[in-house]
Amino acid sequence: MSDIYPVRPEFAAQARINRDSYLRDYQASIADPDAFWGQAAERLQWMKKPSKIKNVSYDLDDFHIHWFEDGELNASVNCLDRQLAERADKTALLFEPDSPDQPSYRVTYRELYERTCKLANALRNLGVVKGDRVTIYLPMIPDAAVAMLACARIGAIHSVVFGGFAPNSIADRVSDCGSKLIITADEGLRGGKKVPLKANVDAALKLPGTNSVETVLVVRHTGGAVDMQMPRDRWFDAVVEDQPAECEPERMNAEDPLFILYTSGSTGKPKGVLHTTGGYLLYASYTHEMVFDLREDDIYWCTADVGWVTGHSYIVYGPLANGATALMFEGVPNYPSVSRFWEVIDKHQVTIFYTAPTAIRALMREGEAPVKKTSRASLRLLGSVGEPINPEAWRWYYDVVGDARCPIVDTWWQTETGGILITPLAGAIDLKPGSATLPFFGVQPALVDANGERLEGAAEGNLVLLDSWPGQMRTVYGDHQRFIDTYFRTYPGTYFTGDGCRRDADGYYWITGRVDDVINVSGHRIGTAEVESALVLHPKVAEAAVVGFPHDIKGQGIYAYVTLKAGEEPSDDLQKELVLWVRKEIGPIAAPDHLQWAPGLPKTRSGKIMRRILRKIAENAPDQLGDTSTLADPSVVDSLVSERKVK
Ligand code: PRX
Numbered sequence: 001m002s003d004i005y006p007v008r009p010e011f012a013a014q015a016r017i018n019r020d021s022y023l024r025d026y027q028a029s030i031a032d033p034d035a036f037w038g039q040a041a042e043r044l045q046w047m048k049k050p051s052k053i054k055n056v057s058y059d060l061d062d063f064h065i066h067w068f069e070d071g072e073l074n075a076s077v078n079c080l081d082r083q084l085a086e087r088a089d090k091t092a093l094l095f096e097p098d099s100p101d102q103p104s105y106r107v108t109y110r111e112l113y114e115r116t117c118k119l120a121n122a123l124r125n126l127g128v129v130k131g132d133r134v135t136i137y138l139p140m141i142p143d144a145a146v147a148m149l150a151c152a153r154i155g156a157i158h159s160v161v162f163g164g165f166a167p168n169s170i171a172d173r174v175s176d177c178g179s180k181l182i183i184t185a186d187e188g189l190r191g192g193k194k195v196p197l198k199a200n201v202d203a204a205l206k207l208p209g210t211n212s213v214e215t216v217l218v219v220r221h222t223g224g225a226v227d228m229q230m231p232r233d234r235w236f237d238a239v240v241e242d243q244p245a246e247c248e249p250e251r252m253n254a255e256d257p258l259f260i261l262y263t264s265g266s267t268g269k270p271k272g273v274l275h276t277t278g279g280y281l282l283y284a285s286y287t288h289e290m291v292f293d294l295r296e297d298d299i300y301w302c303t304a305d306v307g308w309v310t311g312h313s314y315i316v317y318g319p320l321a322n323g324a325t326a327l328m329f330e331g332v333p334n335y336p337s338v339s340r341f342w343e344v345i346d347k348h349q350v351t352i353f354y355t356a357p358t359a360i361r362a363l364m365r366e367g368e369a370p371v372k373k374t375s376r377a378s379l380r381l382l383g384s385v386g387e388p389i390n391p392e393a394w395r396w397y398y399d400v401v402g403d404a405r406c407p408i409v410d411t412w413w414q415t416e417t418g419g420i421l422i423t424p425l426a427g428a429i430d431l432k433p434g435s436a437t438l439p440f441f442g443v444q445p446a447l448v449d450a451n452g453e454r455l456e457g458a459a460e461g462n463l464v465l466l467d468s469w470p471g472q473m474r475t476v477y478g479d480h481q482r483f484i485d486t487y488f489r490t491y492p493g494t495y496f497t498g499d500g501c502r503r504d505a506d507g508y509y510w511i512t513g514r515v516d517d518v519i520n521v522s523g524h525r526i527g528t529a530e531v532e533s534a535l536v537l538h539p540k541v542a543e544a545a546v547v548g549f550p551h552d553i554k555g556q557g558i559y560a561y562v563t564l565k566a567g568e569e570p571s572d573d574l575q576k577e578l579v580l581w582v583r584k585e586i587g588p589i590a591a592p593d594h595l596q597w598a599p600g601l602p603k604t605r606s607g608k609i610m611r612r613i614l615r616k617i618a619e620n621a622p623d624q625l626g627d628t629s630t631l632a633d634p635s636v637v638d639s640l641v642s643e644r645k646v647k
Helices: 009-013 019-031 033-043 075-087 109-125 142-154 167-177 197-204 236-241 277-291 309-321 340-348 357-364 391-401 480-487 528-536 572-585 611-618 635-643
Strands: 054-057 064-067 091-096 105-108 133-137 157-160 181-185 188-190 193-195 215-219 233-235 257-263 271-276 299-302 325-329 352-355 381-385 408-411 445-448 459-465 495-503 509-514 518-521 524-527 541-551 555-564 594-597
Touching (some): 075 109, 091 109, 091 340, 105 109, 109 236, 133 142, 142 257, 181 197, 233 236, 257 277, 257 309, 271 480, 299 309, 309 325, 325 340, 357 391, 381 391, 391 408, 445 495, 459 509, 480 495, 509 518, 528 541, 528 555, 555 572, 555 611
Parallel strands (some): 299 325, 352 381, 381 408, 555 594
Antiparallel strands (some): 054 064, 495 509, 541 555
16 A cells, blocks of 8 residues: 655645755755765864865775865864854753653753763863773763763764663673773663663673773762772762863864764674764754754654664754754653653653654554543654554554644664665655655665666665765774675675665655564664574573564564573473573563574575574464475474464
8 A cells, every 4th residue: 555645735835845955956966966065064063174075985996985084073062062152041952751750851052061061071081082982871861962972072982882781782892892981870760660770881891801991980860879899980970070161172083983883783793883073963963954854943852762873863963963952751652651752742842753663553552542632732743763664553653643734754774874864855755654755865775686786666675875975884893894895795886775675666765674684673673693692602502593573563573493402401481581591691672572492493404594484484474485495404394383382
């Protein structure tokens, strides 16, 4: 079904971009990227204006990606100092706590500036210098933005680790980039439950590879008891208290790193996606303004966590660089009730709301009543991100949440892309439920088949991007070769997204999901290899294979096949223990939804696990197994099919 929701004339009448300007500017952005992005770069405050705009080659013999390469700027100056002239008393961040019984509060641009400068001075005093790495493991509180901006101010590279990750995952990320300092909090709060952040950091720092860390700064958030290990651990308040509220910003080259953010790939450990200062900031701020059709008085709410790229680009850097008011919510959609999101919208008169399909599906299951008891009259634009949105959820979002009044921007992008690449622009592009529609300015999507042949017209294939955009990642931290091999070698001359995609007769793009061994669970990327490595660390496990399967709420769930060591007996208790084991090793988001005992795994004669078959068994589609004749032992499949049980 592909019904069309035409551009709403009321919206188009005052939109930043309309049909004509979209087509004209898109053509211009492709025909002359230097002119287009050179002009767009005027929106930033440069310490030295760039004279060179784009210098990119995807040719493997001469590979490089540079944007604005002789420009100099500081990201925190763009997000803070620049706003002081006209917006010093405007709310930059609006904090809504986990529980509605706790007070919400506002942080103005001036306060954010001062808090950032104080922390930046404190970091310098603690010996952090340009290029050093700082890990941030915080709840969704304004101090998370302060911490990121303070790093940016002194040229330190931040690596934010999602507060839901377990000590092992923190340790991996700390050791990979050799962090000198960690900023954490006593505890976080989510859905009324405490998250032991400091204790997790303590446990992480006992693991090998983490002795680069000299200092741990601890924000007092819940006031819960923590174990302070002197002289390593310092209270955040105490170190910032006496610092001056001004701090000389570091002059950064446009291509100097701004941050590292770890994300899962199909193989090995998570990769440190590295973004640089000029191109990233420009792209985050430009897309934020255009895609959300931002106005000065908008109250903008993105429900993502700052631990993910959406939080980086569309809670912190994009909105603050645009002088917007962004809401930061520490809680979850269903606490204390399933009306929480809609109540927060009314309480703060939110105008733009940006969330993930998994949250929409979960709330849709609760029916209309919890939504309809709230007003939501302040809303004017809705957004979706993180995974494909099924048309049914899209329509519910449109009709029930938005009262058939607010356009939905279904924004496709990735940690690697820094910002939104395929999206409707609500004043310009007709909507189709489930489609991310058309490319943003400067973005050239294309579809290729398995052999790399370009597919024209209506077609389905692998999604690649033919040319660079300023927000593109520049390298995998510490492993440039992995960057080139992962993204540029599969289909030479293009950036390979890892996504499958269909293009319809109108040229609209429909993302169909990952084509590699990455599972998208509730919009979070989990590599099958990571879950498998965690499982085989258990002393009773001989082998494990993990695949994704369709899940009503999460989009995809995690299905694990486990072979036990000889002499070990499968049991329900062991099954629970293994699920808990993965939670403890990686974090709750990686816990398998189903775990099936596998006396053997389907392998080719050369020993390669045939995941295609395991996916079909997990999907409960044993009639679609395809050719199993190349298996070393085809009988393995029959036993897996007959043993499959969903709990
Ligand atoms: O498969 C695509 C899916 O999420 C992947 C990127 O995940 P991550 O790097 O964690 O970034 C998530 C937030 C940008 C993509 O490769 N994805 C993201 N947005 C969409 C999507 N799939 C379909 N539609 C979307 N709007």
